[in-house]
Amino acid sequence: MAKLYFYYSAMNAGKTTTLLQSNYNYRERGMETLLFTPSIDTRRARGVIASRIGLEADAYPVDETFDFFEFVACAHGEMPKLACVLVDEAQFLTKAQVVQLSKVTTLLKLPVLCYGLRTDFQGEPFEGSKYLLSWAQEMTEIKTICHCGSKATMNLRVDADGRAVKEGPAVEVGGNERYVALCRKHYDTAVENP
Ligand SMILES: [Zn+2]
Structure with missing residues:
Protein backbone atom coordinates (compact mmCIF):
# COMPACT_ATOMS: atom_id res chain seq x y z
CA MET A 1 0.00 0.00 0.00
CA ALA A 2 1.25 3.47 -0.82
CA LYS A 3 1.90 5.41 2.35
CA LEU A 4 1.98 8.97 3.62
CA TYR A 5 5.46 9.71 4.98
CA PHE A 6 6.48 12.61 7.20
CA TYR A 7 10.12 13.54 7.59
CA TYR A 8 10.31 16.12 10.36
CA SER A 9 13.03 18.05 12.11
CA ALA A 10 14.20 21.31 13.57
CA MET A 11 15.63 24.06 11.34
CA ASN A 12 18.66 23.47 9.18
CA ALA A 13 18.74 19.70 9.59
CA GLY A 14 18.88 19.01 5.88
CA LYS A 15 15.22 18.27 5.11
CA THR A 16 15.36 19.79 1.64
CA THR A 17 18.60 18.02 0.80
CA THR A 18 16.97 14.74 1.83
CA LEU A 19 13.94 15.48 -0.33
CA LEU A 20 16.10 16.27 -3.35
CA GLN A 21 18.12 13.08 -2.84
CA SER A 22 14.94 10.98 -2.76
CA ASN A 23 13.69 12.74 -5.87
CA TYR A 24 16.99 12.03 -7.62
CA ASN A 25 16.78 8.34 -6.69
CA TYR A 26 13.35 8.01 -8.33
CA ARG A 27 14.39 9.87 -11.48
CA GLU A 28 17.63 7.93 -11.80
CA ARG A 29 15.52 4.78 -12.07
CA GLY A 30 13.45 6.26 -14.88
CA MET A 31 10.44 7.12 -12.73
CA GLU A 32 8.61 10.43 -12.73
CA THR A 33 7.87 12.57 -9.66
CA LEU A 34 5.83 15.63 -8.75
CA LEU A 35 7.39 18.24 -6.43
CA PHE A 36 5.49 20.92 -4.54
CA THR A 37 6.58 23.85 -2.43
CA PRO A 38 4.47 26.46 -0.61
CA SER A 39 4.48 29.81 -2.40
CA ILE A 40 5.08 31.38 1.01
CA ASP A 41 8.71 30.37 0.60
CA THR A 42 10.21 33.17 -1.47
CA ARG A 43 13.86 32.61 -0.67
CA ARG A 44 14.36 31.63 -4.30
CA ALA A 45 12.37 32.09 -7.44
CA ARG A 46 8.86 30.69 -7.12
CA GLY A 47 8.63 27.04 -7.98
CA VAL A 48 12.15 25.96 -7.13
CA ILE A 49 13.16 23.75 -4.20
CA ALA A 50 16.73 24.67 -3.27
CA SER A 51 18.87 23.19 -0.52
CA ARG A 52 21.55 25.01 1.38
CA ILE A 53 24.27 22.84 -0.11
CA GLY A 54 23.42 23.83 -3.66
CA LEU A 55 21.03 21.17 -4.96
CA GLU A 56 17.80 22.32 -6.55
CA ALA A 57 14.84 21.08 -8.56
CA ASP A 58 11.76 22.59 -10.17
CA ALA A 59 8.58 22.37 -8.14
CA TYR A 60 4.99 23.52 -8.32
CA PRO A 61 4.34 26.46 -5.98
CA VAL A 62 1.16 25.98 -3.97
CA ASP A 63 -0.92 28.14 -1.65
CA GLU A 64 -3.52 27.17 0.94
CA THR A 65 -6.31 26.99 -1.68
CA PHE A 66 -4.46 24.42 -3.81
CA ASP A 67 -6.12 20.99 -4.14
CA PHE A 68 -3.43 18.31 -4.17
CA PHE A 69 -5.77 15.44 -4.95
CA GLU A 70 -7.37 17.12 -7.93
CA PHE A 71 -4.01 18.19 -9.36
CA VAL A 72 -2.23 14.87 -8.86
CA ALA A 73 -5.19 12.85 -10.16
CA CYS A 74 -5.17 14.96 -13.33
CA ALA A 75 -1.38 14.81 -13.75
CA HIS A 76 -1.36 11.07 -13.13
CA GLY A 77 -3.33 10.48 -16.32
CA GLU A 78 -0.61 12.14 -18.38
CA MET A 79 2.37 10.76 -16.46
CA PRO A 80 2.35 6.94 -16.74
CA LYS A 81 5.67 6.70 -14.90
CA LEU A 82 4.59 8.92 -12.01
CA ALA A 83 5.87 7.09 -8.93
CA CYS A 84 5.98 9.58 -6.07
CA VAL A 85 4.77 12.95 -4.77
CA LEU A 86 7.17 15.07 -2.69
CA VAL A 87 6.22 18.14 -0.62
CA ASP A 88 8.77 20.53 0.87
CA GLU A 89 7.99 22.91 3.77
CA ALA A 90 5.04 20.66 4.61
CA GLN A 91 4.45 22.46 7.91
CA PHE A 92 2.59 25.08 5.86
CA LEU A 93 -0.02 22.61 4.58
CA THR A 94 -3.59 23.02 5.79
CA LYS A 95 -5.52 20.20 7.42
CA ALA A 96 -7.58 19.86 4.23
CA GLN A 97 -4.42 19.48 2.16
CA VAL A 98 -3.11 16.70 4.41
CA VAL A 99 -6.45 14.93 3.84
CA GLN A 100 -6.00 15.40 0.08
CA ASP A 120 7.43 27.02 15.21
CA PHE A 121 9.79 29.30 17.15
CA GLN A 122 7.43 29.33 20.14
CA GLY A 123 7.26 25.54 20.27
CA GLU A 124 3.74 25.45 18.82
CA PRO A 125 2.89 22.81 16.21
CA PHE A 126 2.31 24.02 12.67
CA GLU A 127 -1.07 22.99 11.24
CA GLY A 128 0.44 20.81 8.54
CA SER A 129 2.82 19.11 10.94
CA LYS A 130 0.11 18.47 13.51
CA TYR A 131 -1.94 16.44 11.03
CA LEU A 132 1.04 14.79 9.39
CA LEU A 133 2.26 13.64 12.81
CA MET A 139 7.50 9.11 10.37
CA THR A 140 11.21 9.75 10.37
CA GLU A 141 13.05 12.35 12.37
CA ILE A 142 15.89 14.03 10.51
CA LYS A 143 18.24 14.81 13.35
CA THR A 144 20.45 17.79 13.92
CA ILE A 145 22.33 18.87 17.00
CA CYS A 146 22.44 21.82 19.36
CA HIS A 147 25.80 23.56 19.96
CA CYS A 148 26.10 21.39 23.10
CA GLY A 149 25.90 18.17 21.12
CA SER A 150 22.42 17.13 22.28
CA LYS A 151 19.68 16.58 19.73
CA ALA A 152 18.06 19.87 18.68
CA THR A 153 14.26 19.79 18.87
CA MET A 154 13.44 23.51 19.22
CA ASN A 155 13.73 26.44 16.79
CA LEU A 156 14.87 29.71 18.32
CA ARG A 157 14.12 32.82 16.29
CA VAL A 158 16.79 35.45 16.69
CA ASP A 159 16.95 39.11 15.69
CA ALA A 160 19.78 40.80 13.80
CA ASP A 161 21.81 40.97 17.02
CA GLY A 162 21.31 37.30 17.77
CA ARG A 163 18.83 37.89 20.60
CA ALA A 164 15.88 35.58 21.12
CA ALA A 170 4.70 31.81 13.21
CA VAL A 171 5.46 32.27 9.57
CA GLU A 172 8.47 34.32 8.66
CA VAL A 173 10.19 32.64 5.79
CA GLY A 174 13.52 34.14 5.05
CA GLY A 175 17.18 33.49 5.54
CA ASN A 176 18.33 30.64 7.73
CA GLU A 177 20.18 33.08 9.96
CA ARG A 178 16.92 34.00 11.66
CA TYR A 179 16.63 30.63 13.37
CA VAL A 180 18.88 28.48 15.51
CA ALA A 181 18.15 24.82 16.22
CA LEU A 182 18.64 24.11 19.93
CA CYS A 183 18.02 21.40 22.51
CA ARG A 184 15.21 22.07 24.99
CA LYS A 185 17.56 23.21 27.74
CA HIS A 186 19.40 25.77 25.64
CA TYR A 187 16.18 26.96 24.00
CA ASP A 188 14.67 27.61 27.44
CA THR A 189 17.85 29.40 28.57
CA ALA A 190 17.85 31.63 25.47
CA VAL A 191 14.15 32.52 25.80
CA GLU A 192 14.36 33.22 29.52
CA ASN A 193 17.56 35.30 29.24
CA PRO A 194 17.34 37.14 25.89
ZN1 LIG B 1 21.96 22.33 23.94
Missing part, protein backbone atom coordinates in the same frame (compact mmCIF):
# COMPACT_ATOMS: atom_id res chain seq x y z
CA LEU A 101 -2.50 13.93 0.24
CA SER A 102 -3.84 10.96 2.19
CA LYS A 103 -6.28 10.35 -0.66
CA VAL A 104 -3.39 10.45 -3.13
CA THR A 105 -1.97 7.43 -1.31
CA THR A 106 -5.23 5.49 -0.92
CA LEU A 107 -7.10 6.30 -4.15
CA LEU A 108 -4.24 6.97 -6.58
CA LYS A 109 -1.88 4.50 -4.86
CA LEU A 110 1.07 6.89 -4.98
CA PRO A 111 3.44 7.36 -2.03
CA VAL A 112 3.57 10.92 -0.67
CA LEU A 113 6.74 12.13 1.02
CA CYS A 114 6.34 15.30 3.13
CA TYR A 115 9.23 17.21 4.70
CA GLY A 116 8.74 19.88 7.33
CA LEU A 117 9.34 21.47 10.69
CA ARG A 118 7.57 20.01 13.68
CA THR A 119 7.10 23.26 15.62
CA SER A 134 -1.25 12.34 13.46
CA TRP A 135 -1.97 10.61 10.16
CA ALA A 136 1.28 9.66 8.42
CA GLN A 137 1.87 5.91 8.30
CA GLU A 138 5.63 6.41 8.45
CA VAL A 165 12.57 36.72 19.60
CA LYS A 166 9.64 35.65 21.77
CA GLU A 167 6.62 37.01 19.89
CA GLY A 168 5.39 37.45 16.36
CA PRO A 169 3.72 35.46 13.59
